[in-house]
Amino acid sequence: MRKLLAILQIFVLMAAMALPTAFAAEAPIMLAGLEAASSSSSTEAQHDWDTNLFFQTMQEKTGIAFSFTEYVSREAWTEAKTEMLAGEVAMPDMFFKAELTPQETLAFYEAGKLIDLRPYLAEYAPHVWALLEANPEWMEAVSLPDGAIVALPSINELTPNNTMWINKTWLDRLKMGVPTTAEELTEVLRQFRDRDMNQNGSRNDEIPLSFVSMWDLRFLAHAFGINADDYYLTEQNGKISEVLTTEENRAFLTWLHELYTEGLLDSQGFMAMRLVEAATSSSSSSSSEAAKYGVFFGATPQDVVGVNLASEYIALDPLVYNGQQVYRDFTGDLYRGTFAISSTCAEPEKLLQWVDYLYTDEGFLAAQVGREGEDYDWNDDGTWAYVVAMQGTNTIWTTSMPSYASAEIQMKMDDDATHALAAELARVRQWEKRAMPLLYLTQEQMNRVTELQSGISTYAETRMAWFVAGDVELNDETWADFCAQVKALGIDEMVSIWQNAYDNAWHLDK
Numbered sequence: 001m002r003k004l005l006a007i008l009q010i011f012v013l014m015a016a017m018a019l020p021t022a023f024a025a026e027a028p029i030m031l032a033g034l035e036a037a038s039s040s041s042s043t044e045a046q047h048d049w050d051t052n053l054f055f056q057t058m059q060e061k062t063g064i065a066f067s068f069t070e071y072v073s074r075e076a077w078t079e080a081k082t083e084m085l086a087g088e089v090a091m092p093d094m095f096f097k098a099e100l101t102p103q104e105t106l107a108f109y110e111a112g113k114l115i116d117l118r119p120y121l122a123e124y125a126p127h128v129w130a131l132l133e134a135n136p137e138w139m140e141a142v143s144l145p146d147g148a149i150v151a152l153p154s155i156n157e158l159t160p161n162n163t164m165w166i167n168k169t170w171l172d173r174l175k176m177g178v179p180t181t182a183e184e185l186t187e188v189l190r191q192f193r194d195r196d197m198n199q200n201g202s203r204n205d206e207i208p209l210s211f212v213s214m215w216d217l218r219f220l221a222h223a224f225g226i227n228a229d230d231y232y233l234t235e236q237n238g239k240i241s242e243v244l245t246t247e248e249n250r251a252f253l254t255w256l257h258e259l260y261t262e263g264l265l266d267s268q269g270f271m272a273m274r275l276v277e278a279a280t281s282s283s284s285s286s287s288s289e290a291a292k293y294g295v296f297f298g299a300t301p302q303d304v305v306g307v308n309l310a311s312e313y314i315a316l317d318p319l320v321y322n323g324q325q326v327y328r329d330f331t332g333d334l335y336r337g338t339f340a341i342s343s344t345c346a347e348p349e350k351l352l353q354w355v356d357y358l359y360t361d362e363g364f365l366a367a368q369v370g371r372e373g374e375d376y377d378w379n380d381d382g383t384w385a386y387v388v389a390m391q392g393t394n395t396i397w398t399t400s401m402p403s404y405a406s407a408e409i410q411m412k413m414d415d416d417a418t419h420a421l422a423a424e425l426a427r428v429r430q431w432e433k434r435a436m437p438l439l440y441l442t443q444e445q446m447n448r449v450t451e452l453q454s455g456i457s458t459y460a461e462t463r464m465a466w467f468v469a470g471d472v473e474l475n476d477e478t479w480a481d482f483c484a485q486v487k488a489l490g491i492d493e494m495v496s497i498w499q500n501a502y503d504n505a506w507h508l509d510k
Contacts, residue, residue: 054396057366062354085111093345097401100151100337103443109150114340115348116148124349125356128152131404136508141334141438143506152355154335154400157407158425160299161330161432162219164316167294170197181320182223182255189264189294198290209259210296210304211269214461217256217468219297219328223319224252227326229435231453232460232491233498240436240499242491244460245483256468270465300421311417315424318431329432336438339402359404367403370395385414439501449497452490459489 049055049068059065069092071077081104083089091113100108108114121129132139132149142149170192171178179185189208191197197206211217221228221243228234228243235241243249259265291309301310318327339355341348357363369376369386375395376384407429411422441449463482466472 052396053371054367057371058354058357061357064350064354084108085113091342091344093342094351095151095340095342096338098151098337098340099400100340102336102438102440103446105151105337105340106144106440107443108340109144109148113343114150115343115345116150117152117341117348117352118143118147118149120349120352121149124352125152125359127356127359127404128352131155131359135333137434137437138334140505140507141332142336144440145504145506147506150340151337152339152402154338154403155333155359156335156403156405157333158405158410158422158429159331159333160425161327161428162216162297163299163425163428164219165296165298165301165304165313166316167192167197167291167312168314169291169312170294173197178314178316179319180317185223185295185319186255186259186264189259190262192294193263197294198292200290206292206294207266208264208294210266210293212297213270214465214468216269216297219330220256221249221252222325222327223321224248224255225321225324225326226252227328227433227435229328230457231436231449231494231498232456233495234435235437235502238502240495240502242486242495244456244486244491250474250479253464253467254474257470257474260468261470265468270469307417311420315428317428325431327428327432329429329434332434332438334438335400338400355402358402361406361409364403364405364409367396367401368405379414383412383414436498437502437505439498439505441497441501445497445501449494452494455489456486456491456494459485 049066049070055066071080077099080089081100084091085104085107095114105114109116117125121132132142138153138155142151142153144150166178166188168178171188174188174191174195174197176188176191179188192206192208196202215230218226218228226234226243226246226248232242232244233240234243256265291305291312293305295316296304298304301313305313318325341351345351358367365372365376365384369384372378374387376386378384407422407426411419411426413419413422463472463485467474467478467482472478
């Protein structure tokens with residue numbers, strides 16, 4: 001195979017100690033393999049990209065070799081991007097694992113430092129193009145207001161969410177079905193409170209619904225038709241609106257107060273100090289350990305109750321409101337800004353051909369698992385399994401890198417526990433919806449949004465917690481004061497900024 005002797009600079013964010021943790025929140029299905037790599041003696045080899053076998057595999061397939069420039073701290077990488085944008089440092093040919101923010105992507109493109117990839121994709125990156133064409137929301141999310149596609153994303157169809165997990169073992173003991181409405185959930189929680197559900201002889205050690213702060217509880221707002229992001233905004237049919245001052249939010253907070261008053265919510269929840277039996281500390285605990293949580297929020301049950309008790313829990317489907325089910329998709333399928341090509345690159349077509357392979361199932365396995373026959377094999381039933389525990393030198397963490405982790409390839413992993421978890425996540429994902437589309441703001445707009453959010457969030461989260469805990473009675477007078485304060489802090493300006501961004505965004509129907 002003729003090799004392309006290109007000198008390519010790849011600027012990489014490789015936070016060696018932080019990446020395994022980041023991977024656990026975003027792709028827990030592959031967590032075990034990465035833990036094995038991060039705890040092995042070969043960790044340093046994985047971070048030496050000159051010897052990393054993933055890049056050697058890619059070179060064998062594409063004939064392209066790279067010269068690497070790596071950044072091992074977020075601070076250094078952020079500073080380097082600032083210097084490149086200012087023209088103080090030479091641009092590389094390609095950004096890989098770049099973590100370009102929407103504002104940086106827009107700024108680099110407007111400065112003429114990054115190219116528009118859209119004209120090249122259909123011919124030179126057909127797998128990427130097919131994915132974007134088949135998923136209009138992805139296409140819109142990666143398109144700048146003028147339609148340019150400057151940075152390619154990481155795509156994971158089973159990105160973990162802040163899912164509700166309910167103790168199915170307890171439900172079976174009660175001979176109760178899985179609750180489908182707020183009213184049914186309330187009754188289930190009462191039973192969890194009043195019965196010795198973990199059968200340890202005590203009726204006061206179970207926690208019907210555990211949570212950490214109002215952030216967790218706001219995922220329950222879907223039971224009243226609310227699906228809002230961390231800015232308390234939602235988009236419906238092209239209209240951006242806020243949810244804080246709505247009657248639905250008042251009804252939601254009233255319901256939460258009733259749960260709190262009845263002792264159905266964790267009394268320590270607002271202290272953000274829940275004692276979590278994480279998998280790292282509970283994996284060796286006794287199998288006879290009794291569960292104490294009825295319902296909780298988390299990416300996986302292992303994150304909260306550990307591996308021994310995780311099998312007792314199933315993902316709770318979104319509760320029905322006015323005949324509809326919806327649940328906030330916290331992370332979405334896309335992580336933007338992972339790959340871009342500089343305007344100084346002489347052959348962008350070849351770099352796109354290189355990266356396009358990573359948007360195939362084969363490319364995902366090469367990056368995430370390793371080499372077929374060495375690190376994994378295919379079974380006769382169409383599933384794949386590790387040959388040995390992953391050692392870390394054949395792979396590269398797919399977090400924040402251009403890649404496509406399809407639900408299908410993840411569900412084909414031959415591991416009962418992983419497959420069961422993936423099946424749970426896949427089932428509830430059908431109802432998950434982003435509250436807001438992924439939009440592009442200028443740095444000036446983002447600065448203003450951040451300023452507004454600081455005041456609104458501090459006030460709203462505190463006051464809503466007071467309403468729930470009964471520190472402030474929720475009545476007509478206090479509700480009117482709450483709404484007035486939220487307005488005074490600039491929620492309408494926040495809505496206007498995002499509405500303007502939506503109106504000016506690139507949409508397929510333009």
